[in-house]
Amino acid sequence: MAKIKIVTDSTSDLPDYLAEEYNITQIPLNVFFGDEKFKDRINLSPSEFYGMIESGIYDWPTTSQPSAKEFLDLYKSIFEQGFDSIISIHLSASLSGTINSVTLAKNQLPDKDITIIEGNTVAAPLGMLALIAGKMNKEGKSKEEIVTTLKEKLVPFARIVGVLDTLEYLYKGGRIGRAKKILGTILKKKPLIQVKDGVVDSFGTIKNHEEGFSGLMKMVPNVIDKLMVDSIWIGYTDEIKYANKVRDALTKIPNAPKDLVISQIGPAVGSHIGPNVMTIAWIGEWDEKWFFKD
Numbered sequence: 420m421a422k423i424k425i426v427t428d429s430t431s432d433l434p435d436y437l438a439e440e441y442n443i444t445q446i447p448l449n450v451f452f453g454d455e456k457f458k459d460r461i462n463l464s465p466s467e468f469y470g471m472i473e474s475g476i477y478d479w480p481t482t483s484q485p486s487a488k489e490f491l492d493l494y495k496s497i498f499e500q501g502f503d504s505i506i507s508i509h510l511s512a513s514l515s516g517t518i519n520s521v522t523l524a525k526n527q528l529p530d531k532d533i534t535i536i537e538g539n540t541v542a543a544p545l546g547m548l549a550l551i552a553g554k555m556n557k558e559g560k561s562k563e564e565i566v567t568t569l570k571e572k573l574v575p576f577a578r579i580v581g582v583l584d585t586l587e588y589l590y591k592g593g594r595i596g597r598a599k600k601i602l603g604t605i606l607k608k609k610p611l612i613q614v615k616d617g618v619v620d621s622f623g624t625i626k627n628h629e630e631g632f633s634g635l636m637k638m639v640p641n642v643i644d645k646l647m648v649d650s651i652w653i654g655y656t657d658e659i660k661y662a663n664k665v666r667d668a669l670t671k672i673p674n675a676p677k678d679l680v681i682s683q684i685g686p687a688v689g690s691h692i693g694p695n696v697m698t699i700a701w702i703g704e705w706d707e708k709w710f711f712k713d
Contacts, residue, residue: 420559421503421504421561421562422501422502422503422504423502423503423504423505423506423556423562423565424442424444424497424500424502424504424505424506425441425442425443425444425505425506425508425549425552425553425556426443426444426445426446426493426494426497426505426506426507426508427443427444427445427446427507427508427509427545427546427548427549428445428446428447428448428485428509428510428517428545428687429445429446429447429448429459429460429685429687430448430459430509430510430515430517430541430542430545430685430687430688431445431508431510431542431543431545431546431548431549432542432543432545432546432654432682432683432684432685432688433445433545433546433549433550433682434546434680434682434683437546437550437553437680438553440553441550441553441554441556441557442553442556442557443549443550443552443553444493444497445460445549446485446489446490446493447459447460447461447485447687448482448483448484448485448515448517448687449482449483449484449485450463450468450480450481450482450686450687450690451480451481451482451483452471452477452478452480453477453478457686459482459685459686459687460685460686463686465656465657465683465684465685465686465689466657468480468685468686468689468690469656469657469689469694472689472693472694473657473694480686480689480690481690482515482686482687482690482691483516484515484516484517484519484520485517485520486520487519487520487521487523487524487527488524489520490507490520490521490523490524490525491523491524491527491528494507494524494525494528494531494533495528498528498531503532504532504533504534504562505531505532505533505534506534506536506552506556506562506565506566506569507521507525507533507534507535507536508536508538508545508548508549508552508569509521509535509536509537509538509545510538510540510541510545511537511538511539511540511541511614511617511618512537512617513617513618514541514617514618514619515541518535518537521535522535532562534562534566536548536552536566536569536570536574537574537617538574538577539574539575539577539614539616539617540574540577540578540579540614540617541579541614541688542579542614542654542682542684542688542698542700543579543652543653543654543680543682543684543698543700544577544578544579544614544652544700544701544702545577546652546682546700547577547648547650547652547700547701547702548569548573548574548577548702551568551569551573551648552565552569555568572647573647573648573702576647576702576703576704577700577702578613578614578700578701578702578703578705579613579614579654579698579699579700580611580612580613580635580638580698580699580700580705580710581611581612581613581654581692581696581697581698581699582609582610582611582625582628582631582632582634582635582696582697582698583609583610583611583612583692583693583695583696584609584693584694584695584696585609585610585693586610586621587693588690588691588692588693589612589619589691589692608624608625608626609624609625609626609627609628609630609631610623610624611623611624611625611631611634611710612692613705613707619691622707622710623707623710623711628661628695628697631697632661632664632665632668632697634710634711635665635697635699635710636668637709637710637711637712638709638710638712639651639668639669639672639675639699640672641704641706641709641712642699642701642703642704642705642709643672643674643675643676644674645703645704645705646676646701646702646703647702647703648701648702648703649676649677649678650676650678650679650680650701650702651669651675651676651678651679651680651699651700651701652679652680652681652682652699652700652701653665653666653669653679653680653681653682653697653698653699653700654681654682654683654684654696654697654698654699654700655681655682655683655684655696655697655698656683656684656689656692656693656694656695656696657694657695658694658695659681659683661695661696661697662681662697663681665697665699666679666681684696684698
């Protein structure tokens with residue numbers, strides 16, 4: 420039986436305990452405060468990161484993808500450990516140059532079995548994809564079965580919906596257009612975001628986090644009815660109280676999945692969305708109307 424290694428990147432926000440249990444390697448993205456460079460979650464923890472941006476004394480954080488050499492070195496080390504195949508699952512090419520680095524590294528190892536999966540998303544849904552691949556791998560599924568399941572059954576249905584404090588970070592990071600940023604600022608409301616077709620999209624606004632929480636709870640029964648994987652991930656940036664509130668409410672909903680994972684959004688993604696964020700991620704159907712239904 421071929422020995423397979425699952426690789427993803429740190430934007431997956433995959434909790435360390437799950438990455439360790441299912442032997443998944445996460446390569447860190449780079450985070451910059453001015454000229455100072457950090458490795459996401461390696462020498463810059465989420466709590467340190469949010470403390471720095473909330474202090475107001477540091478330059479606006481920026482990010483960059485791992486280099487092709489970093490991927491090349493990682494892949495070589497994996498094959499040296501005796502693995503036969505690598506499945507490398509990464510965030511949307513529209514959001515980062517990570518896939519480009521992965522492709523360059525793969526091209527330098529033409530005789531090695533490396534499969535690249537573009538998750539077409541970021542944060543918790545990417546972590547869910549990597550985790551499912553890890554679980555299938557641990558169960559002894561073939562590389563072909565894992566890849567086919569990801570590409571055909573899961574990636575097209577990986578969803579995330581979030582309530583943000585502001586669009587300022589997304590705008591400064593070039594992840595959302597000026598018009599939507601200005602509109603959100605003028606209205607002085609909290610933006611609702613999703614990742615749609617691989618890009619960040621704002622699909623509405625709400626007055627405050629309480630209204631955002633209410634909208635999330637309105638949509639959840641529909642989400643649960645249409646789940647393709649019996650799991651929901653709850654994301655937060657600096658305030659875990661938001662995630663705990665969402666989890667506690669979910670446990671009271673009939674037919675809610677038992678697998679409710681709380682995942683802290685790390686520096687690489689946090690650089691573009693800022694603090695005071697709560698998200699829900701799942702694999703299944705989605706309709707924006709669910710959030711606003713009466």
